[in-house]
Amino acid sequence: MYAVAPGLPSTYSATGDFGSTNPSGAWSYGQAAQSNLNNLGASFNLLPTYAANCALGGGFLADCWIGTAFISSPTGTFDTGTVNYLAGYLNLHPGVDGTLAIVRFTALITGSYTFLGQWMDDDIVSGNGVDLYARLGYGTDRLTSAEHVPNWRSTPLGISFTQSLTAGQLVYFAVGANGEYTFDSVGLQLNVTGPSPAPEPGTVLLVGLSSAALWFKRRRTN
């Protein structure tokens, strides 16, 4: 069956699709050592533990995937005075050893995909900043340049690109610590628009039979 009507694009929301399974649809929640940044395809590991209302850091209103790094989805607004969880954004935090926090997108079918979203500093009090990446999973091939973003940033950093992907190909959105992990909560808002699934062979056959039947009907009435 179709997820959407044939001919219409499929859309994927990193926040809206967030779930208690890993992967969750087109999205996976994981981590990798900072030293493996150039080879995420081989080094990406799924975050192992899910916790609803995870209470990380003192009662955050969020559902969490937990490993050395953390990825969480706010279930309400939350503001500690330093960390501000924003509705509509996932929150990514690198590990204490600088382990990358990674949201991974999987292209379910071959086609052209448009990625639109933004990074947002969720902890603007202090710290030495973070590194933000959007990458394919091999070599040093990158979709955007690695960017060092200082803390205290009050405006979002946009994500906007189109990429041709084959079925099963992976795109990684990673937050690194820039060497020091405190005050490194980062919001990620991301929506992906891709091609619609091709009609199933059985559906094509039915359409074909209907056309044939119509043709015969017309022939008989002429």
Ligand SMILES: [Ca+2]
């Ligand atoms: Ca940092």
